[in-house]
Structure formats: C-alpha cells, structure tokens
Amino acid sequence: MARADVRAAMQERILETADRLFYGQGIRAVGVDTIAAEIGISKRTLYNHFPSKDDLIVAYLSRRLKPAPPSDRPPLEQIMGAFDRLERTIATGVFRGCPFVNAVAELKEPAHAANRIALAFKEQRRVWFQGLLERLGIGTAEALSMQLQILMDGAIAAAIVRGDPAVAAAARAAAKVLLEAASVSAPRPTPND
Numbered sequence: 001m002a003r004a005d006v007r008a009a010m011q012e013r014i015l016e017t018a019d020r021l022f023y024g025q026g027i028r029a030v031g032v033d034t035i036a037a038e039i040g041i042s043k044r045t046l047y048n049h050f051p052s053k054d055d056l057i058v059a060y061l062s063r064r065l066k067p068a069p070p071s072d073r074p075p076l077e078q079i080m081g082a083f084d085r086l087e088r089t090i091a092t093g094v095f096r097g098c099p100f101v102n103a104v105a106e107l108k109e110p111a112h113a114a115n116r117i118a119l120a121f122k123e124q125r126r127v128w129f130q131g132l133l134e135r136l137g138i139g140t141a142e143a144l145s146m147q148l149q150i151l152m153d154g155a156i157a158a159a160i161v162r163g164d165p166a167v168a169a170a171a172r173a174a175a176k177v178l179l180e181a182a183s184v185s186a187p188r189p190t191p192n193d
Helices: 003-025 032-039 043-049 053-064 075-090 099-107 113-135 141-162 166-181
Strands: none
Touching (some): 003 032, 003 043, 003 053, 003 099, 032 043, 032 053, 053 099, 053 113, 075 113, 075 166, 099 113, 113 141
16 A cells, blocks of 8 residues: 555545544544554544644545535435435434534634634535525525525524434424425425435
C-alpha cells in the first residue's frame, strides 16, 4: 500500500471515530486523547493528520456535508420521503439531533468554521427542497422551501426534547398542508421511503 493510501486510511479511521464520538457524546465532551485511545494511536499521530481539535471538528462536519443523491423519483415523493426518513432516523434510538446545529450550539463561537459548514448544510437542504418545488411548478418555491426546512428543523428539535419519532410524522402532515395550499397533493407514505 502506498504511503498516501496509508495516510488516507488513517485519516478515515480518525474521522470515523471522531464522528461516532462527537455525535454520540458531544464535541466538548470528547477530547483528542479519547479519540486517539479509541483508535489505538498516539495523540501525536492524530495531530499529524489534524493539527488541532478545531481542524478535526471542521473535517468531521465537512465529511457529513453531502448533497442529497440525485433521484428519478417524483419531486413530491422525494419531499415527503425526507420526513419519512427523518421519522425512521429518530426511531433508531441513537438519534442526537442535527450534528451541525449541535456543533454550533456546543462551540458557541460565531467565527468558528463550524458555523459556516452548518449554514451551508441548512442552505443545501433548503435549495434541495426549492429545486423539487420548482420542478412541481410552484411559483413560491423559495418561500415554501424555507417553510419546509423550518418544519424539518422543528421536528429535529422536538424529537430531541420528546424522544418521539411521531414528531416527524406531525411535521410531514404540516408539510402536506403547506403543499396542498400551494395546489400540490401529497402522496401517502410508502414503506420504502
């Protein structure tokens, strides 16, 4: 294995471990010592890959910043499916909310790069909704995309407080009302969403 491949593999191990620990226990609660020990490497090795904890936090969040995969499914089905997926995610029992919002709330540093990444994620999701709404011919796609994003964020926050996946179903029902008000009929949930 080439040196670059070994380096990339170690970076990925560090990021996988940081992701699991940061998301599961919190960014502030997990130190680089814990991450290094979990992997079985020295702190120095970890710092050779990520010069600071802040660099590791940025890499962790950047790794999670992935665009929604393109789909040939009808736009409305994709929109409603997002709420169905959220409900299933909440029901896993390991759901701790939005990792981007969690990072911003934990770090409490407006200038931290985590804030830019969190904003990029939220905007990416809103633009995804907007694109689907535009494909449906909705004239108010920009405003409605923000409303759908707020419903999604609200369901995530409510799930943290209540621990009940049904909040995503309630958000889905509210999304259906908004879509119907925009003259779009929402499909029923399907088991494969």
